[in-house]
Amino acid sequence: MSLTHLNRRGEACMVDVTDKSVTERSARAESCVQMSTDAFEQMLAGQNKKGDVLATARIAGIQAAKKTADLIPLCHPLALTKVQLDFVLERETLSVRILSFCRLAGRTGVEMEALTAASVAALTIYDMCKAVDPAMVIGPTRLLEKSGGKLGHWRRAPDLEEEYW
Known part of the structure; x- marks a missing residue:
C-alpha cells in the first residue's frame, strides 16, 4: 500500500483530489470530558465564572471544524454545509460526551473536521472548568461514523457506542 501524502521522492504533499467525484460526505465523532463533582455541578447550574460552558x-x-485545514497539515480546506455539536451530560460518570457531525458535498471526506470539532470543544470545556478541576480527563476522542466517497459507509462497532443520532 502506498502512502497518499508522500510524493515519489518521499516528501510530504497534499493529495490531488481534482479528479475525484463530488459526493455527499459526512462524519460523526466524539470526545468526552470527565470532571469532579464540583466542576460538573457548577457547569450544570450555569455558575462557571467564565460563562456558559456548553x-x-x-x-x-x-x-x-471550519479551521481544520489551518490546524492539520495537508488537510484540504472544505466548504462545510453543516457542523453540529451536541452534548450528553452523564451524571453517573461526571462527564460530558461531545458529539460532532459534519457534512458537505465535495471531493474529500470530513472526518478530520468532525474530530477537530469534538477535540476543540473538549479543550474549551477543560479551559473553562480548569480553575475548579485541573485534573479533568479528556478522551476518548474517536471517529464514530463516516459516509461518502469510494469507501462508502463505515461505522464503529455498535457495542462501542450508544446511539444518540
Whole structure:
C-alpha cells in the first residue's frame, strides 16, 4: 500500500483530489470530558465564572471544524454545509460526551473536521472548568461514523457506542 501524502521522492504533499467525484460526505465523532463533582455541578447550574460552558464549547467546536485545514497539515480546506455539536451530560460518570457531525458535498471526506470539532470543544470545556478541576480527563476522542466517497459507509462497532443520532 502506498502512502497518499508522500510524493515519489518521499516528501510530504497534499493529495490531488481534482479528479475525484463530488459526493455527499459526512462524519460523526466524539470526545468526552470527565470532571469532579464540583466542576460538573457548577457547569450544570450555569455558575462557571467564565460563562456558559456548553454554549462556548459549541461555538468553539464549530469554529474549529471550519479551521481544520489551518490546524492539520495537508488537510484540504472544505466548504462545510453543516457542523453540529451536541452534548450528553452523564451524571453517573461526571462527564460530558461531545458529539460532532459534519457534512458537505465535495471531493474529500470530513472526518478530520468532525474530530477537530469534538477535540476543540473538549479543550474549551477543560479551559473553562480548569480553575475548579485541573485534573479533568479528556478522551476518548474517536471517529464514530463516516459516509461518502469510494469507501462508502463505515461505522464503529455498535457495542462501542450508544446511539444518540
